[in-house]
Amino acid sequence: MQSLIRALTAALTAGLLVGVSTPGVASARTDPQGGSSTTQEAIDWKPCAQDATAECGTLRLPVDWAHPSGGTFDLAVARRKATDPDRRVGVLLVNPGGPGASGVQFAVADAKSHFSPDILERFDIVGFDPRGVGASHPVKCSTELLRQQPSVYPRNQVEFDRLADFNRALREDCRRHTGPLFDHADTLSVVRDMDALRRSLGEKKINYFGHSYGTLIGEQYAEEYGDRIRSMALTANIDHSLGAREFLVSSAATAEDSFHEFVKWCDRTSSCALHGRDVTAVWDRLLAKADRGEIRDPQSPDRLLTAHAIALFAFKKFYGPYWDELATYLAGLDAQEPNERRGSEQPRQAEPPLSQNADQQTTAEPFYAVFCQDWSIRAKDYREYAKLTRAEVGAAPHLRGSPRVHAAVAGCIGWPDEVNNPQHRLRMTEAPKILMLHSLHDPANHFAWAAHVHRQTRGTTVLLPYEGAGHSVYGRSDCTRDAVDDYLTELKVPSAGSSCAPATGN
Template sequence: MREDCRRHTGPLFDHADTLSVVRDMDALRRSLGEKKINYFGHSYGTLIGEQYAEEYGDRIRSMALTANIDHSLGAREFLVSSAAAAEDSFQEFVKWCDRTSSCALHGRDVTAVWDGLLARADRGEIRDPEHPDRVLTAHEITFNVFRMFYGPDREQLAAYVAGLDAQEPSERQRSTQPRQVRPSTPQGADKETEAEPFYAVFCQDWRFRAKDYPEYARLTQAEMRAAPHMRGTPRVHPAVAGCIGWPDEVNNPQHRLRVTEAPGILMLHARHDPANHFSWAANVHRQTRGTTVLLPYEGAGHSVYGRSDCTRDAVDDYLTELRMPSPGSSCAPAAKNTTH
């Protein structure tokens, strides 16, 4: 895959790491004639912001970062904390369903329903509701649910799980093999080339290279222990596995942040983020304690800015007026999710 991507992309492929992006961003600043920038970064965008602050801190007027990434983690820490974040969101969903009468699984043992559903998927018994001729794997189900944690879209999530669980045995026994659907391609025609930059970026930003299968198996076992119901981390596991076999040389290897010249940086992070563990934000804040202020959002979900008046005002006041929230303050969970 790596060589195929390089062949189709050209020299750009070897310069897709975040540090290269940061240098390009400063080139844009220069070309626009701006002395300083205002920057808002979310999720992967926080890594861009963190490294811009490290390289060009004196060129920042304001910087707000939400759902922060900790670029100092080793492979085991990264996998285990990512898995723990997904598992935490699952447990938060279970607690919500137990106390919410509108949950489609209210009054049932949600954990038992979920574990049973994945076991049935392992046996090829669960079908895609939108494509009944196709079997859903356990990984596909966990990934679909993981994405709903981002909202979190709990009503939709509960209805999705309840619907799969309610499938009749007669629906599940027709076939145990998913149909392989391939687009018709005229003989001799080139296959369509798709833009898939993720691995070019991820594998140049992180030195995650399992030396052999036993090491990979140990990482996977640690990940599974951290998330037994979510079966690890649906997003990060494929990312780490996708870097196996890449060269050991990494353009932008992980390291502790060294920010020395930047002004105050505002960080927000949900306490129950399904993808980026809250400890990542806490670690980044510890590494930059003289520069950053961390404002926790005590609720769930991946996006943070539009959660409540508290989160929105904190970011707006800082970016426009450079007013920081008081250190040690936090934003209460919103009564209703208003952003995704």
């Protein structure tokens, strides 16, 4: 691991970026300190094609903020203006997480149902696709190569080397299809893009709502530009100070905790498809059968499911949580007849998520470009990797680790050691009070992450625990929603030691 002391990217050069203005595109001019310039141009807003009640545009920005006079890309932006202009507070920049989720899509399609009427009345909701994501010069890779990914569970040094070779080949393929931006997809670069967006919007201070990986954007923006924040609400928080073992083990432990919450729900809920049975025993038996190649995919009966695929399905259902759907799915797998004719005799391997149609030559795939430039986590050989995996499985014996985080860490094997945005403890010196919310039983982001971030920034952050399950937090209950709304609109923060009770049925 590299030192946790932050390796900041080079300061902006004294020269100004001079972009060419085209319809729907504005140039973001900056001084060396990132402050506003007297010639700042605004975004040329147009009605969005998907929904004309929202506005869309682009902002031309440097690919490399250390060399702003070099290449540029267009940052895609969407805005849903405050519905009560007389009560307007300001802009609310939003990021729904990922890495890889579209802020534009969120602002255009999701914000109206996600936020309360009061937030929609009083804020311009502004979403942007982070660099490399969505319509902001997406990272692209060869579709066929993505489908050739070997198992992320190598069993020896030969298989470890095969995975490392694949990751290196995929990295070079994605760099070739994406161009120079691939090497600058890290969150610190996104933070600088976000401040350029603030200037382009003509705002001295912003409000920000970030979820999951979007909290890392918020945390680092608060470090870099804390005096330019009016309010910031962060849900399902990321702790960017963790080393490899801490990251893997805590991710596995919180996934395992969500499994136990599911089991307890099923034990007390008569409508659960596995109610009255030993759910843990059913689960363990299913994974053992999958290991032997005896579980077929209900969606593709000619293919077999691996234990990893079943665990990943469950992990995604924990996000809701959608426990009833998970129970029904597991009951269906358990009811399969062992002697029914099978198609493929090879267990189905987990495939990387493809963001576009498989018949296209390239696929938008930003996850590893972002994650592997934000986290200095590189197992050097199979021995080190196996040690990490044993610790991970030890923390989650039923889930066998965290399916998503394991795959994320495995995807960085073979990448260069140096990263643009390595882990570090947060240092916020000029930010106002920041509100953090986090579920006690979050399947993906351990509650300890939020507690640790809060300890690092105790003078700046206020942590409100939600005592239930699930990954999303804001709309979980009146308590969670009102806490965020009161904070964003009136800057009221919850009292120390307060929390929100689990929602009904949770």
